[in-house]
Amino acid sequence: MTLDARILEQLFATIQGRQGADPDSSYTAKLFAKGRKKIAQKVGEEGLETAIAAVSEGPEGICAESADLLYHLLVLWADAGLTPEQVWAELARRQGISGIDEKNSRKG
Numbered sequence: 001m002t003l004d005a006r007i008l009e010q011l012f013a014t015i016q017g018r019q020g021a022d023p024d025s026s027y028t029a030k031l032f033a034k035g036r037k038k039i040a041q042k043v044g045e046e047g048l049e050t051a052i053a054a055v056s057e058g059p060e061g062i063c064a065e066s067a068d069l070l071y072h073l074l075v076l077w078a079d080a081g082l083t084p085e086q087v088w089a090e091l092a093r094r095q096g097i098s099g100i101d102e103k104n105s106r107k108g
């Protein structure tokens with residue numbers, strides 16, 4: 001397995017494969033069984049833990065929390081019927097659009 005951004009696609013395929021699996025044998029299947037609210041709660045928790053790590057830990061701690069956050073975000077995408085490709089397309093659409101210009105355009 002190559003260690004690059006394709007790991008997200010591979011992990012997403014694993015996560016999709018856990019939909020409908022036995023919750024006793026898979027943490028991902030357990031999350032799917034508990035439903036969207038639980039998945040959303042975990043995304044929020046892991047986001048907060050990443051933010052806390054940003055101000056209290058070094059790169060290794062931030063890395064570990066980021067991995068937890070990305071995993072739970074991918075579980076959310078799968079549960080919502082969203083594919084990584086759709087998110088990549090949204091990021092690609094934004095390429096070249098300055099965040100400052102975009103914010104100003106919303107002020108009307």
Ligand SMILES: N=c1c2ncn([C@@H]3O[C@H](COP(=O)(O)OP(=O)(O)OP(=O)(O)O)[C@@H](O)[C@H]3O)c2ncn1[C@@H]1O[C@H](COP(=O)(O)O)[C@@H](O)[C@H]1O
Pocket residue numbers: 011014018025026027028029067068071
């Ligand atoms: N990348 C991950 C991954 N990252 C984090 N986690 C789990 O996410 C949980 C987060 O930690 P917490 O302490 O917040 O969890 P917790 O307190 O047990 O959870 P709750 O009680 O809040 O639900 C831990 O149980 C971690 O093991 C992950 N679980 C699975 N994966 C990947 O998903 C694959 C499939 O996993 P299973 O579905 O378990 O087979 C694995 O091979 C991995 O590649």
